[in-house]
Amino acid sequence: MPSDLTTNTAVRGPSGPRTGWTPPQWVATTALLMPTYAWLTLAVLLPLLTMFCFSFLSATPMGKAPIVFTLKQYRAFIDQPYLLNIGWTSLVIGFWTTLLCAVFGFLAAVALSRATFGRMRETLLILILLPFWTNGLVRVFSWTMVLRENGFLDNLLHLVAPDAGSISFLYTRYAVVLGLVHGYLPYMILTCYIALITIDDAIIEAAVSLGARWWTVLFKILVPMAAPGLISGCVLIFVPVIGSFMEPRILGGKVGVTMGTVIEDQFTQAFNWPLGAALSFTLLAVVLAIFATFSGVLKRGAAA
Amino acid sequence: MTYLGRAYLFAMLFFLYTPIVVMMAMGFNESSLYEMPFSFSTKWYEALYQNTPLLTSGMNSIIIAIITAVIATSLGTMAAVALERRTFRGKSLLQLLLLPPIAIPWLITGTAMLVFFYWSGIGRGMHALLIGHVALAIPYVVLVVGTGFKTIRADLEEAAMSLGSTPVHAFFAVTLPLLYPSIIGAALFAFAVSLDQFVISYFLATPGYTTLPVQIYSAIRKGFTPEINAISTLLLLGSMGAILIFARFAKPGDVSDKR
Numbered sequence: 001m002p003s004d005l006t007t008n009t010a011v012r013g014p015s016g017p018r019t020g021w022t023p024p025q026w027v028a029t030t031a032l033l034m035p036t037y038a039w040l041t042l043a044v045l046l047p048l049l050t051m052f053c054f055s056f057l058s059a060t061p062m063g064k065a066p067i068v069f070t071l072k073q074y075r076a077f078i079d080q081p082y083l084l085n086i087g088w089t090s091l092v093i094g095f096w097t098t099l100l101c102a103v104f105g106f107l108a109a110v111a112l113s114r115a116t117f118g119r120m121r122e123t124l125l126i127l128i129l130l131p132f133w134t135n136g137l138v139r140v141f142s143w144t145m146v147l148r149e150n151g152f153l154d155n156l157l158h159l160v161a162p163d164a165g166s167i168s169f170l171y172t173r174y175a176v177v178l179g180l181v182h183g184y185l186p187y188m189i190l191t192c193y194i195a196l197i198t199i200d201d202a203i204i205e206a207a208v209s210l211g212a213r214w215w216t217v218l219f220k221i222l223v224p225m226a227a228p229g230l231i232s233g234c235v236l237i238f239v240p241v242i243g244s245f246m247e248p249r250i251l252g253g254k255v256g257v258t259m260g261t262v263i264e265d266q267f268t269q270a271f272n273w274p275l276g277a278a279l280s281f282t283l284l285a286v287v288l289a290i291f292a293t294f295s296g297v298l299k300r301g302a303a304a
Numbered sequence: 305m306t307y308l309g310r311a312y313l314f315a316m317l318f319f320l321y322t323p324i325v326v327m328m329a330m331g332f333n334e335s336s337l338y339e340m341p342f343s344f345s346t347k348w349y350e351a352l353y354q355n356t357p358l359l360t361s362g363m364n365s366i367i368i369a370i371i372t373a374v375i376a377t378s379l380g381t382m383a384a385v386a387l388e389r390r391t392f393r394g395k396s397l398l399q400l401l402l403l404p405p406i407a408i409p410w411l412i413t414g415t416a417m418l419v420f421f422y423w424s425g426i427g428r429g430m431h432a433l434l435i436g437h438v439a440l441a442i443p444y445v446v447l448v449v450g451t452g453f454k455t456i457r458a459d460l461e462e463a464a465m466s467l468g469s470t471p472v473h474a475f476f477a478v479t480l481p482l483l484y485p486s487i488i489g490a491a492l493f494a495f496a497v498s499l500d501q502f503v504i505s506y507f508l509a510t511p512g513y514t515t516l517p518v519q520i521y522s523a524i525r526k527g528f529t530p531e532i533n534a535i536s537t538l539l540l541l542g543s544m545g546a547i548l549i550f551a552r553f554a555k556p557g558d559v560s561d562k563r
Contacts, residue, residue: 025390032386033398035379036442043439044404044413047420051412054419061423108316115309124313126551131320133547135500137517138536141524142327145338145533152326155340182320189316214305243409246502250524260411267415267507277419280412287408 055277073278083262083279090259093173094242097180098234104181105188106230110222112189113196125193132186140250143179144170147251171253179251180241188233195229196222231297239287259283324540331533338530348530358535361519365499368430368515372437372498377491379438380445381483385475387446388453402443410503413440418507432508433515437501441494448493452486492550496543 058070077083108128116124131139146152147170154166169175199222207217223230245260252258259279266276291298330338334345352358386392387399405413414436421432456479464474502517509518516539523532 026392029386029390029392032382032390036383036446037398037401039379039435039442040401040405040439043417043435045401046424047413047416048404048408050420050423051416054423104316108313111309111312115306116313124317126548127317128320130544130547131324133496133500134324134540134543135502135517135536137502137521137524138327138540139324141520141528141532141536142323144524144528145327145330146323148338150339152322182323185316185320239407240409243411245411246521260409263411263415267418273419276415280415284408284412287412291407 051277052281054274055281057274060271060273073274074282076275076278077282086257086262087259089173089257090242093177093180093248093258094238096177097184097241098238100177100181101185101188101237102230102234105185105233106192106223106226108185108189109192109196109226109229110218112193113199128189129186132183136183137246137250139183140179140247143175143182143251147175147178170251171255173252173255175251176248176256179247180244183247184237184241187236188230191229191233191236192226193229195226199225228297231294235290235294235298239290242286243283327533328537328540331530331537333530336529348534351531352534355531355535358516358519358523358531361514362516362535362539364430364513365516368433368437369495369498371434372441373491373495375434376438376441376445376494377487380442380490380494381449381487383442384446384449384453388450389458402446405440406443410440410501414504414507417504421508428508428510429513433505433513436504436508437498440501440504441497444493444497445490448490449483449486452483452489456482489550492546496546496550499539499543499546 055073056069056071058068058072061067072079077087112121112124112128144151147168149166149168149170151168151170154168157164157167203225204217204221207221212220242258243260245258245264248256248258248261250256263276263279263283266272266279270276329342331348332344332346333339334343334347387395417432417436418428421427421435426432426435460482461471461474461478464478465471469477500517501515502521505515505518506521509515514522516535520532520536520539523529
């Protein structure tokens, strides 16, 4: 519909009742767009470009050491094999977080679209999405209250079994995954729910009347038809999770070393900016590869 | 089946809210080591009142969030007008350029800003935080206001113009009032995005000028006290409030009768 206005204005042309000089269309369009894109260029595009250049430097250009262009930062994965381990850890954490979100989130979306109606559904949806828009840092911090020794979880256990020891698992990778699932689950529920509500009830009724059991309905109808939502959710979760650093730091303690924390260290502790930049761009390449692979699905998801 | 589904949803809500409720409750527990049994006390909120660094950074956060909301909403609305109502070449490229702030992990965007702002002499501190926060909020504003535009018919504006209105007057007299709910929603959204932003702020803040999440993070890493619970509770309630008002204004999925 956006073309209507321009074409009509052009057709009406000078015979229109407007008075005074009107600038050409492109001037107005540029004036409207300029501030936003100038701002994004300054704040996002130029920084990414600068960091890309930095990733080829031999050292941070702060001291007096001579700076030369080099590819050695990108060889870090070969020169420092422990980085491979860390990269693998990040991928494993990302995989489990995404998988758990997909299973629990999809089922929640199914329950939301099949077992609730009207007011109740609206309220539940808002309640599910509300934590997502609150501070992620605070939510991660709140898990330390539950998981720490003699925390909420231990107290709950001691209500049932007063003599049991501690089942605290703060500062483990399980805690990191749990915190990440808690953070990103609402995302998955939302994308799956949007995909599920477009499915026609009649299809499911037809399947049930022909004798389909619930698992047939789930795996032969709901999952395939909601696949775009499921895949969008997975991508939108996996990408930020492999770049996360404060969740592993707070919930993982000493074992919480991921690509995210290594990159953060290069900028805040080690001051090896070129290495940090190279690692960032390696991560970015992974992210872009994921987006490129699923771009078709994501576009359809955005259109829906 | 219906009851099973609802039970499952309530289990999900229990999972989502338990840590938050526990964290909030611990802000009212007297023990500084979060020890049980629970004994009610407001002493951590009183201590908060004396904690100047936390309060100052909280004030900084609110000021930055307000300025971010104003700037991002103005710029983003202008861009949304152009992207929704005008045809020009390269539009899809411009729409694509809105994605990086949303799609690239903040760790990468944040470190890139740190490098560029250092190298170009912009430096860190309040102005750097503002540049970063506005850039993160603009894409959301364009999306929210753009969605609002789709519910308004373009021919209302044309009708006004054929009755003698200039394009500018038609926009301000006809389209803008119809857009107000979306614009207010977008502003609240931008406010919440800025208030909750931690990663970017973490790299752009200076020891002398921090925001609340950055201050909370350094406090957590130093070993935390229930004062953190108290300020976190206030922060959560603040952003939950903003989002609930947003939901009231923007009514997600509501494409009703603005015609």
